[in-house]
Amino acid sequence: MNIVILGAGAIGSLFGALLLKKNNVTLIGRTPHINAIRKNGLTIKGKTQLNVKIPGEDLIDKVEVPPDLLILTVKSFDTMSAIHQAKQIIDDDTVVLSMQNGLDNLAAIERVVDRKQIIAGVTTHGTFFSQPGVIIHTGKGNSVLGELNGKKTVRVENIAYVFNESNIETHVSDDIVKEIWVKAIINSSINPLTAIFQCKNGYLLQNPVLGKIVEKICMESTSVANAHGINIPYQDTIQKTKNVIRSTSENYSSMLQSVKKGKKTEIDSINGKIVYIGRKHAIDALLNEILIHLVKSGQ
Ligand SMILES: NC(=O)c1ccc[n+]([C@@H]2O[C@H](COP(=O)([O-])OP(=O)(O)OC[C@H]3O[C@@H](n4cnc5c(N)ncnc54)[C@H](OP(=O)(O)O)[C@@H]3O)[C@@H](O)[C@H]2O)c1
Known part of the structure; x- marks a missing residue:
């Protein structure tokens, strides 16, 4: 592919390095990263150990052949400009x-792109950018892909197959929008608190007060999801959030x-969007709103 x-x-x-085994992959990234990859290859350390020669460009318009698959991995605030370039x-x-x-x-x-061309995914892999x-x-995790209409089409099954054969453990969901919400609820409950208290994820359960606050945020974010038609029980999201805190x-x-x-x-795309959608359903997502102010005031 x-x-x-x-x-x-x-x-x-990370995904590029793994997919390269069986596919033609081109990375589009920033100049220092692409130059370093051209010079020394792309190095993955930690749970995966690889050094691969992988084609890369710092401008997408240098790609000459339209790809079968474009994977978008920019941060959410860059999505609009990136998709216009793509x-x-x-x-x-x-x-x-x-x-x-x-x-x-x-x-x-x-x-920018016809809805029929779009599929979505979430992943629980953990990675960070060490240096160019x-x-x-x-953290080795797994990934879920899905069509926006929930159908298990040949193309989404095929992409999941391509991921799996490259050691990216993946399954297909018939409700990817719900998966995206679950991930957002978990992130809304963990990420801002760790940013405010400057702590590792695990501290949120070691400190009993923070542990209670995690539960309250989780319930608030879940109530917005439920009002929005995403049916997820509170107990599930609280349990999943605590599991993520323990495993990370x-x-x-x-x-x-x-x-x-x-x-x-990405707080505007996570907690910010929860507050915004909450308002549409007459839910005051006060805890999410406070988190946004605290994270932004610390910057
Ligand atoms: N990292 C993880 O473990 C992980 C796990 C699950 C999900 N995610 C999600 O995956 C997304 C990406 O996260 P990440 O941690 O990989 O972020 P990241 O390390 O910041 O990677 C995004 C990269 O894209 C670059 N970029 C932005 N716009 C570009 C453009 N138009 N052309 C070329 N390069 C561009 C960024 O450069 P600049 O920084 O210079 O703008 C940055 O180097 C986020 O939504 C995140 O929440 C991440």
């Missing part, structure tokens, strides 16, 4: 897969890492 990965940072580079090189047969976190990516992509050319794979207890969340580097966070 011809695959272009737009946003070769932490997760995009529009130049894709054709009607290209499938666009968002492997991002946040509740606003699909709407942004749909403004080097990615650390901190030694990790620093991406939001905390962004805050420490003075970079923009």
Whole structure:
């Protein structure tokens, strides 16, 4: 399969390195990362150990052949500009897969690309960008893909097959929108607190007060999802959130890492979107709103 990965940072580079085994992959990323890859190859350390020669460009318009699959792995606040750039090189047969976190990516992509071409995914892999050319794979996870209409089509099954044969454990969901919400609820409950308290994920359950706050945020975010027609029981999201905290207890969340580097966070696409959708359903998502103010005031 011809695959272009737009946003070769932490997760995009990991997926690219793995997919390269059986596919033609081109990474699109920032100049220092692409130059380092050209010089020394792409190095993955940690749970995956690889050094691969992988084609890369710092401008997407250098891609000459429309890919079969475009995987979008930019942060959510870059989705709109990235998909506009991608529009130049894709054709009607290209499938666009968002492997991002946040509740606003699909709407942004749909403004530029026909909805029929879009599929979505979530992943529980943990990675971070160590330095240009080097990615650390901190946690091996799994991935879920799905058509926006929930159908288990040949193309989505085929992409899942391609992922699995490259050691990216993947299954197909008949409700990917719900999967995206579950991930957003978990992220809404973990990431801002770790950014505010500058702590590893595990501390949220070691401190009993923070543990209670995690539950309250989780319930608030879940009530917004339920009002929005996404049927998820509170007990499920609380349990899943606690499981993620335990399995990533030694990790620093991406939001905390962004805050420490003075970079923009995805809080508007996660907690911000929960507040926004809550308002539409007359739900005051006060805890989410407070988290947004606290994270932004610390930047
Ligand atoms: N990392 C993880 O473990 C993980 C796990 C699950 C889901 N996710 C989700 O996956 C998405 C990506 O996360 P990440 O951690 O991989 O982020 P990341 O390391 O910041 O990677 C995104 C990369 O894309 C670059 N970029 C942005 N716009 C671009 C463009 N138009 N052309 C070329 N490059 C562009 C960014 O450069 P600049 O930074 O210079 O703008 C950055 O290097 C997020 O939605 C995140 O929540 C991440």
